[in-house]
Amino acid sequence: MSHAAACAALADELPALAWTRDDAQLTRLSQDFSWFSPVLKRQLEGKRGDIAVRPRNEDEIRAVVAACARRRVPVTVRGSGTGNYGQIVPVQGGLILDLSGFNAFGWARGGAGRAQAGIRLGDFDRAAQPLGWELRWLPSTFRAASLGGLFGGGFGGAGSVTYGPIAAAGNVLGARVMSVEPEPQVAELRGAEALLVHHRWGTNGIVLELEVALAPALPWVEMIATFEALPAAIDFCMTLHGATPGIVRKELALMCAPIPEYFVTLAEHLPQGRHAVLMLVAETSEGATRELAGAHGGDITYRKDAAEVKRLNRTLVEYCWNHTTLQALKVDRNLTYLQARFDPLRQKEQVLALHDKLSPEVMLHLEYIRLTDGRYTCSSLPVVRFSTEERLAELGQVFEEHGVVINNAHTHVLEDGGKLRDMDRSALSAAQRMAAEAAVAMKQRFDPAGLLNPGKLRSWHGPG
Numbered sequence: 001m002s003h004a005a006a007c008a009a010l011a012d013e014l015p016a017l018a019w020t021r022d023d024a025q026l027t028r029l030s031q032d033f034s035w036f037s038p039v040l041k042r043q044l045e046g047k048r049g050d051i052a053v054r055p056r057n058e059d060e061i062r063a064v065v066a067a068c069a070r071r072r073v074p075v076t077v078r079g080s081g082t083g084n085y086g087q088i089v090p091v092q093g094g095l096i097l098d099l100s101g102f103n104a105f106g107w108a109r110g111g112a113g114r115a116q117a118g119i120r121l122g123d124f125d126r127a128a129q130p131l132g133w134e135l136r137w138l139p140s141t142f143r144a145a146s147l148g149g150l151f152g153g154g155f156g157g158a159g160s161v162t163y164g165p166i167a168a169a170g171n172v173l174g175a176r177v178m179s180v181e182p183e184p185q186v187a188e189l190r191g192a193e194a195l196l197v198h199h200r201w202g203t204n205g206i207v208l209e210l211e212v213a214l215a216p217a218l219p220w221v222e223m224i225a226t227f228e229a230l231p232a233a234i235d236f237c238m239t240l241h242g243a244t245p246g247i248v249r250k251e252l253a254l255m256c257a258p259i260p261e262y263f264v265t266l267a268e269h270l271p272q273g274r275h276a277v278l279m280l281v282a283e284t285s286e287g288a289t290r291e292l293a294g295a296h297g298g299d300i301t302y303r304k305d306a307a308e309v310k311r312l313n314r315t316l317v318e319y320c321w322n323h324t325t326l327q328a329l330k331v332d333r334n335l336t337y338l339q340a341r342f343d344p345l346r347q348k349e350q351v352l353a354l355h356d357k358l359s360p361e362v363m364l365h366l367e368y369i370r371l372t373d374g375r376y377t378c379s380s381l382p383v384v385r386f387s388t389e390e391r392l393a394e395l396g397q398v399f400e401e402h403g404v405v406i407n408n409a410h411t412h413v414l415e416d417g418g419k420l421r422d423m424d425r426s427a428l429s430a431a432q433r434m435a436a437e438a439a440v441a442m443k444q445r446f447d448p449a450g451l452l453n454p455g456k457l458r459s460w461h462g463p464g
C-alpha cells in the first residue's frame with residue numbers, strides 16, 4: 001500500500017482526531033525556513049507530507065503513533081516549523097504529527113520548569129516569569145517556536161551568552177519520550193540520557209514533555225552601542241562577555257558594518273558605516289555597561305527598559321541570531337548565510353582577518369556564547385551575498401582555512417550539518433564515535449522500524 005493510501009486509512013481508523021488533508025495546508029505544514037538556503041530550497045522543492053494530524057492529548061498521540069507503526073507510515077514531528085534545515089520537511093511523505101496543540105505549561109519552581117513539548121517558548125516565559133523564573137535560552141523565534149522544536153532542532157539563543165547551548169550539561173533535566181511501535185512505550189529520560197534525543201531532528205523519539213533548568217526572571221535593559229572601529233567593538237564585546245563577571249547579560253551580538261544598514265526599523269539608531277553591538281543586560285548592570293562602552297569609544301544610540309520593551313512589543317532579540325539574516329532578507333532576497341564558530345583563543349584575529357578578506361560579500365554577525373565546556377567565544381551567522389552554490393562552499397573553506405569551524409547550514413542530512421558525525425567514517429574521535437553510536441542506539445530503542453523522519457539520519461541503516 002502507498003503511504004498516501006495508508007494515511008487515508010489512518011484517518012478512517014481514528015475519525016475523532018483533527019486531520020488535515022487540504023493541499024494548501026499540507027504544503028504549508030511541510031515547510032520550514034529552509035528557504036534561507038538556496039541549496040535546500042532546490043533540494044526540498046515539492047516534498048510534502050500525505051496527511052497531518054494535530055493531537056490534543058497524550059492518548060491521541062499514542063493512538064495515531066500506534067496506527068502509524070502498524071501501517072508502516074513515516075512520521076515527521078512538527079513543532080512550529082521555524083527550523084532552518086528542512087528538519088520538518090517530510091522527504092519521504094507520510095504523516096505530519098503537529099504537536100502545536102499539545103502545549104500545556106506544567107510548573108516552574110526552584111530553578112526548574114516543565115511543560116508539554118508543543119508550548120511556544122514565549123508562552124512558557126509568560127507563565128514562568130510571574131513565578132520568578134524564565135528560560136535560559138530564548139531563540140529569536142521565541143514567539144512561534146515550540147519547546148520540543150527547540151530541543152529537537154535548535155541550539156540556544158539569548159541566554160547562551162551565560163548558560164551556553166541547550167546541550168551544556170545541567171540545562172536540560174529530563175524528557176518524557178514516546179516510541180513509535182504498535183504498542184508505544186513512554187520513558188522519562190534524565191540528564192545526559194535526555195540529551196541523546198536533543199538536536200536529532202525528531203529521528204530518535206517523540207518528545208512529549210521537557211523539564212529544563214531556568215534562570216531567575218529579571219527586568220532586562222535593551223541597548224545598542226555603535227563603534228567606529230571594529231577592533232574596539234570586538235574588545236568591548238570580549239570584555240563584556242568574558243572579563244566583567246559582575247555584569248549580568250542575556251544577549252550580546254556584534255553586527256559588523258554594513259549589516260546594520262539592513263535594520264530598516266532601527267535606522268535612526270544606527271549611524272551609517274558604524275559597527276553595532278546589540279545587548280540585553282540586567283537593569284542593575286546598565287551603568288557598568290555604559291562605562292565599559294564609553295571606555296572603548298562606543299556610543300549608546302538606543303536604550304529601552306523592560307517596561308518599554310513590553311509596551312512596544314519589540315525586542316532587539318528579533319534582530320539577533322538568525323533574525324539578523326531574516327531582517328537582511330526582507331531588504332534583499334539574494335542573501336543567504338553560513339554558520340561558523342570561532343576559536344576562543346583566536347577569535348579577534350580570526351574575525352578581523354575574515355572581515356578584511358571577505359566583506360562585503362560576507363558580512364559578519366557575531367553571537368557571543370559559552371561553549372558546552374564553559375569557554376567564552378563567538379559564533380557567527382554571517383550574511384552572505386549569494387552567487388553560486390560552488391562559491392558558497394568555497395567561502396566555507398576560507399573560514400576553515402582561518403581555523404574557524406563551519407557547521408553546514410545547507411543540508412537536510414543530520415550528519416552533514418556537523419553536530420553529529422557519520423558513524424561509518426574512520427577518522428572519528430572517541431567522543432564523536434560515542435555520540436554517533438548513542439544516536440543510533442536511541443533510534444533503535446524508540447524507533448525500531450525507522451519511521452521517524454526518514455532520510456535525515458544517515459548512520460542508521462534500518463531495523464537491526
Ligand SMILES: Cc1cc2nc3c(=O)[nH]c(=O)nc-3n(C[C@H](O)[C@H](O)[C@H](O)COP(=O)(O)OP(=O)(O)OC[C@H]3O[C@@H](n4cnc5c(N)ncnc54)[C@H](O)[C@@H]3O)c2cc1C
Nearest residue numbers: 079080081082083140146148149152153154155202207321
Ligand atoms: C529567523 C530565524 C531565527 C532563528 N533563531 C534561532 C535561535 O536564536 N536559536 C536557535 O537555536 N534556533 C534558531 N532558529 C531555528 C528554529 O527557530 C529554532 O530551533 C526553533 O526553536 C525550532 O522550534 P520549532 O517549534 O519551530 O521546531 P520545528 O521546526 O517544528 O522542529 C525542529 C525539529 O525538531 C523536531 N521536533 C519538533 N518537536 C519535536 C518533539 N516534540 N519531539 C521530537 N522532535 C521534535 C522536528 O521533527 C524537527 O526536526 C531560527 C530560525 C529562524 C527562521
